[in-house]
Amino acid sequence: MFASVLTAAIHGMEVYPVRVEADVSNGLPSFTMVGFPSAQVKEAQDRVRTALRNNGINLPPKRVTVNFAPTDIKKEGAGFDMPVAASVLAASGIISPNVLEGVMLAGELSLNGEIHGVSGILPMAVRARELGCRYCMVPYHNLREGALVPGLEVIGVRTLREMITYLEEPGRFRSDVAYEEESCVPNHADFSEIKGQEGARRAVEIAVSGFHNILLIGPPGSGKTMIARRIPGIMPELTYEEGLELTKIYSIAGQLPEGNPLIRSRPFRSPHHTCTPLALTGGGRNPRPGEITLAHRGVLFLDEMPEFSRRSLETLRQPLEDKEICLSRAGGSFRFPANFILAAAMNPCPCGFYPDMNRCHCTAGEVSHYIGKISQPLLDRIDICTEVPAVTFSQMNQPSEGESSARIRSRVQHAREIQLARYAGENISFNGELQGRQIRKYCPLSPEAERLMSRAFEKMEFSARSYHRILKVARTIADMDKSAQICADHIAEALTYRSFDKKYWV
Amino acid sequence: MEETHDSIIHCIDRNSREFPEKLKNIPNSPKCIYYTGRLPEDRSPTIAIVGARMCSTYGRIQAFEFAQFLSRSGVQVISGLARGIDSEAHKGALEGDTPTFAVLGSGVDVCYPAGSRSLYQRILKNAGGIISEYPPGTQALPMFFPARNRIISGLADVVLVVEARERSGSLITANYALEQGKSVYALPGAVNDALSQGCHRLIYDGAGIAYCPEILLGEWGISKKNNKKTQEKNKIRLASDMKLVYSCLDLRPKNLDEIIRKTGFTPGKTSSLLMELKLLGLAAEVGRQNYVAINEYD
Numbered sequence A: 001m002f003a004s005v006l007t008a009a010i011h012g013m014e015v016y017p018v019r020v021e022a023d024v025s026n027g028l029p030s031f032t033m034v035g036f037p038s039a040q041v042k043e044a045q046d047r048v049r050t051a052l053r054n055n056g057i058n059l060p061p062k063r064v065t066v067n068f069a070p071t072d073i074k075k076e077g078a079g080f081d082m083p084v085a086a087s088v089l090a091a092s093g094i095i096s097p098n099v100l101e102g103v104m105l106a107g108e109l110s111l112n113g114e115i116h117g118v119s120g121i122l123p124m125a126v127r128a129r130e131l132g133c134r135y136c137m138v139p140y141h142n143l144r145e146g147a148l149v150p151g152l153e154v155i156g157v158r159t160l161r162e163m164i165t166y167l168e169e170p171g172r173f174r175s176d177v178a179y180e181e182e183s184c185v186p187n188h189a190d191f192s193e194i195k196g197q198e199g200a201r202r203a204v205e206i207a208v209s210g211f212h213n214i215l216l217i218g219p220p221g222s223g224k225t226m227i228a229r230r231i232p233g234i235m236p237e238l239t240y241e242e243g244l245e246l247t248k249i250y251s252i253a254g255q256l257p258e259g260n261p262l263i264r265s266r267p268f269r270s271p272h273h274t275c276t277p278l279a280l281t282g283g284g285r286n287p288r289p290g291e292i293t294l295a296h297r298g299v300l301f302l303d304e305m306p307e308f309s310r311r312s313l314e315t316l317r318q319p320l321e322d323k324e325i326c327l328s329r330a331g332g333s334f335r336f337p338a339n340f341i342l343a344a345a346m347n348p349c350p351c352g353f354y355p356d357m358n359r360c361h362c363t364a365g366e367v368s369h370y371i372g373k374i375s376q377p378l379l380d381r382i383d384i385c386t387e388v389p390a391v392t393f394s395q396m397n398q399p400s401e402g403e404s405s406a407r408i409r410s411r412v413q414h415a416r417e418i419q420l421a422r423y424a425g426e427n428i429s430f431n432g433e434l435q436g437r438q439i440r441k442y443c444p445l446s447p448e449a450e451r452l453m454s455r456a457f458e459k460m461e462f463s464a465r466s467y468h469r470i471l472k473v474a475r476t477i478a479d480m481d482k483s484a485q486i487c488a489d490h491i492a493e494a495l496t497y498r499s500f501d502k503k504y505w506v
Numbered sequence B: 001m002e003e004t005h006d007s008i009i010h011c012i013d014r015n016s017r018e019f020p021e022k023l024k025n026i027p028n029s030p031k032c033i034y035y036t037g038r039l040p041e042d043r044s045p046t047i048a049i050v051g052a053r054m055c056s057t058y059g060r061i062q063a064f065e066f067a068q069f070l071s072r073s074g075v076q077v078i079s080g081l082a083r084g085i086d087s088e089a090h091k092g093a094l095e096g097d098t099p100t101f102a103v104l105g106s107g108v109d110v111c112y113p114a115g116s117r118s119l120y121q122r123i124l125k126n127a128g129g130i131i132s133e134y135p136p137g138t139q140a141l142p143m144f145f146p147a148r149n150r151i152i153s154g155l156a157d158v159v160l161v162v163e164a165r166e167r168s169g170s171l172i173t174a175n176y177a178l179e180q181g182k183s184v185y186a187l188p189g190a191v192n193d194a195l196s197q198g199c200h201r202l203i204y205d206g207a208g209i210a211y212c213p214e215i216l217l218g219e220w221g222i223s224k225k226n227n228k229k230t231q232e233k234n235k236i237r238l239a240s241d242m243k244l245v246y247s248c249l250d251l252r253p254k255n256l257d258e259i260i261r262k263t264g265f266t267p268g269k270t271s272s273l274l275m276e277l278k279l280l281g282l283a284a285e286v287g288r289q290n291y292v293a294i295n296e297y298d
Helices: A044-054 A081-091 A121-130 A140-146 A160-168 A198-210 A224-229 A240-253 A277-281 A310-314 A317-322 A364-372 A376-380 A405-422 A436-442 A447-460 A464-480 A488-496 B057-072 B085-094 B114-125 B144-155 B169-179 B194-204 B213-220 B228-232 B240-248 B256-263 B267-279
Strands: A002-011 A014-025 A030-034 A063-069 A103-105 A135-139 A153-157 A214-217 A299-302 A324-329 A332-337 A341-346 A384-387 B009-013 B032-037 B046-050 B076-079 B100-103 B129-132 B158-161 B183-186 B283-286 B290-293
Touching: A002 A081, A002 A121, A014 A081, A014 A121, A030 A044, A044 A081, A063 A081, A081 A103, A081 A160, A103 A121, A121 A135, A121 A140, A121 A240, A135 A140, A135 A160, A140 A153, A153 A160, A198 A214, A198 A224, A198 A341, A198 A384, A198 A405, A198 A464, A198 B256, A198 B267, A214 A224, A224 A299, A224 A341, A240 A332, A277 A310, A317 A324, A317 A376, A376 A464, A405 A464, A436 A464, A447 A464, A447 A488, A447 B267, A464 A488, A488 B267, B032 B114, B046 B057, B046 B085, B046 B144, B046 B169, B057 B076, B057 B085, B057 B213, B057 B283, B057 B290, B076 B085, B076 B144, B085 B100, B085 B114, B100 B114, B100 B144, B114 B129, B129 B144, B144 B169, B158 B169, B158 B194, B158 B213, B169 B183, B169 B194, B183 B194, B240 B256, B240 B267, B256 B267, B256 B290, B267 B283, B267 B290
Parallel strands: A002 A103, A030 A063, A103 A135, A135 A153, A214 A341, A214 A384, A299 A341, B046 B076, B046 B158, B076 B100, B100 B129, B158 B183
Antiparallel strands: A002 A014, A014 A063, A324 A332, B009 B032, B032 B129, B283 B290
């Protein structure tokens, strides 16, 4: 007898529906799996057979053939156990094949029949709704995640027995998951804890307002990391769509937080400097999202940037331009979103105190070698560069608190709304994403600003790329000032943040 | 590579007529020297400006200004093409009217450090010369540098040490100069500045205090033709806000935050005023967002 059920395979960020077909016929007892299953998926037969036997269901001693269609996609992951079990049960007549019509299943079986959670449930459920499935059956562990998709019934099951019960009578399922409306504001550390550092605060606010990348340079202990960690707290809140998009990414990466799967706060990823290039970009034969994708719509913070391997850093160049990464593997090419703010922190020299010559004892060669670990093309992509000086005792002990994150965020929100309105017809939403033609269109300079820019261009000899970067930052500063035109003051300020130039360092 | 006039390497030995007179009389005089471009004029006044590679902005600016002033007054500036003070001295001299000369610790065709290549070219283009006692092709080795210093001081009448830590290669040059009977001057700095300790030590030991470039001219009895510096004083009217920001600046680098606190302006306003000052040539940015005053205005 033949039966089939729907499940899904995840390739990169794409979800492909896969039909699991089972046939039980006369012949020598065997269990064959065809249709390009990976080793993990092939193991499903042992898990399924044992789990069924341990639940008192004995498969008839017949020839069982399972096929995964379409056969051209490699099937990977443990989520195929449940659909294999369901289709085999239906094909051997234990449940009716009709109950599997219009159902999408995914889940991992344990030998005693328990069903474990798998990754990628949210994008699967979204696909199930698009395909018009009656309902989606997922491990109980993933129920909240699946239930995020509006207009789709999702059933969570704990055991093989429950699976059979609810497959036969889906109406009996009562979801007992409580959906507390999210009230807990993500508790990012607050900017009010930072004393002094007015210059760095301002630079960070500009960076966040226009979605610009930022580099913080300063001696050890000056607060670079502290400042960077507070960046997500001043970013505008995620919209529901953005949150869902992020939840999808984290679902595929298998990194959703327990209990509250919908991601509501902007990610802050801070990979250690031993991070490999593949961990940053995403890797594997069937690539998983890397750090840059996990930092999508949030912050990728590289602390001690010169300590990262050159290869890791250079991989960032293309995603920083394109806001996504395209990985090509034997199995095809995979696109992952990677629209993040790059925040980097570094010491100015190996000992960390340059240019304070009373404390720095590095040689000129050491300093330039240290700075040289970061390539100029990468530095060129960082729009804002600011120095974070060491804090003095009097600053540290001043009683007044710094400005709070909430107040900064409300200003950021204003600047963001101005940008959203301006770029309504374009496919961008921030000044940091402006491209060549758009820069000319949206960055009109006042005559005075024009003069200043031409003087600066001659005097500081910067490249065409840094010229455009300065215009974008000036655009953001003007927006924060609620000015439609870019004035001389805005240009002048943007010039002080221009990207780091090694030439003028040592 | 095609041999141009500039890249011809000459070798002259001590007995040659061309051999610099000043170098013949020093202890341990080199047997022969190689040079490309020209040799310093024997009869022209010559000064060696030396100092730390890792120098402060103060030292950098002073080295440049001293060299520029002296070069305009007809003094040949000699240094070692190293990073920091040496490079600034060459750069300053290139802005003057008199050729400048570099003495290397490697073959004259080996530009060390490689980052000074453009400076190397500019020196040759401006009728200056590159000098070394090592045959062409010799790579720079640490042990060559102290020996090279005796040639730097030997070619000069006066040695000016701009910035030096207490144990610095520049002090070796100063010692050679004393051995060779040349005058030594040192640039004073702040008492608590590690980079000025070597200079202060020299002053204590009897070196001249180079508190302004004019006093160095006295060594050759040159009187100041016309003080270009006063001529150059900027006749700029500054707005009061900008005056306030400018008044916060001095020769030590000030961070943006310090200036913000002193003026009470917003970060945005402060940085745009600083950028204006920079473009007017009154301030310079050293490192990122650290500023110094570099010129006076009227």
